[in-house]
Amino acid sequence: xxxxxxxxxxxxxxxxxxxxxxxxxxxxxxxxxxxxxxxxxxxxxxxxxxxxxxxxxxxxxxxxxxxxxxxxxxx
Numbered sequence: 001x002x003x004x005x006x007x008x009x010x011x012x013x014x015x016x017x018x019x020x021x022x023x024x025x026x027x028x029x030x031x032x033x034x035x036x037x038x039x040x041x042x043x044x045x046x047x048x049x050x051x052x053x054x055x056x057x058x059x060x061x062x063x064x065x066x067x068x069x070x071x072x073x074x075x
Contacts, residue, residue: 009040030062042068
């Protein structure tokens with residue numbers, strides 16, 4: 001992961017090779033530990049995003065990143 005002079009982290013995105021089709025696959029995906037990459041993304045988004053207000057998470061994941069963002073700035 002590259003960090004710019006302004007503290008923004010640039011990450012290589014690795015796309016998942018397949019779509020989750022079953023409940024078992026969703027549970028398995030959700031049990032994986034993405035804490036480091038999610039936290040880095042949330043910190044970068046917090047630097048770029050608004051200080052307050054509403055943010056729409058248009059992703060299709062398990063909402064770990066919006067939860068991390070909310071924890072960083074509960075206002």
